Amino acid sequence: LVLALVATLVGYVRTTAALHVAKTSERHARETVDDFFTRVSEDTLLNQPGMQPLRRELLEKALDYYRQFLSERGNDPRIQDELALTHFRIGQITEQVDAPEKALASYKQALAMQERLVTQQPTSPALLDDLGDTHSAVGGVLLKRQQWESAIAAYARAAEIRARLATANPGRAEFERKLASSYMNMGVVEKERGQLEKAQTYFLDARSIRRQILVADPQNIHT
Numbered sequence: 001l002v003l004a005l006v007a008t009l010v011g012y013v014r015t016t017a018a019l020h021v022a023k024t025s026e027r028h029a030r031e032t033v034d035d036f037f038t039r040v041s042e043d044t045l046l047n048q049p050g051m052q053p054l055r056r057e058l059l060e061k062a063l064d065y066y067r068q069f070l071s072e073r074g075n076d077p078r079i080q081d082e083l084a085l086t087h088f089r090i091g092q093i094t095e096q097v098d099a100p101e102k103a104l105a106s107y108k109q110a111l112a113m114q115e116r117l118v119t120q121q122p123t124s125p126a127l128l129d130d131l132g133d134t135h136s137a138v139g140g141v142l143l144k145r146q147q148w149e150s151a152i153a154a155y156a157r158a159a160e161i162r163a164r165l166a167t168a169n170p171g172r173a174e175f176e177r178k179l180a181s182s183y184m185n186m187g188v189v190e191k192e193r194g195q196l197e198k199a200q201t202y203f204l205d206a207r208s209i210r211r212q213i214l215v216a217d218p219q220n221i222h223t
Contacts (some may be wrong), residue, residue: 087106125168132178
């Protein structure tokens, strides 16, 4: 009995260790792909004439990974935040390599999951930040489709969430910067549909926030 107990404990410890390594490796893999996707998306050299095929190929590699992740872990209730973010990433890549309207389905899947998560944890900065980003992405697609009212509504929802984050987390410049971007986006929509006075108001609000960020941190190059 003692030998059996020892064997069971050893097996448990080894299994737990193996699962920990697997989970750590999986998380590292996701972080690596996320970083890879961000770098490819933001690399201006890859967007130059002649480089677009390579850029597309690299983005599609990231897309394959995210789709495989959903296929393997899509029903895991423990990682709903990661799954929601994966839908969001798929939407981002689809928008870049295919067509904006095809990205909308992935964004909406991300939104549905993120709304549920925020209902469960209404003060989580990370969850609220992700939700604001997804509403903003939806607004971008609707803007391209010239669905002005829907685009404004999506950007306004993003602005509301980001205003909450900025208020609850004073000194977090990234939340203030994103709030300014939401006002800029709303200004662009109003400008596109000829509402110039409304557009000017949003642009001025965005400028005011960015000036405040620079006053607090003159070296903030992202403002």
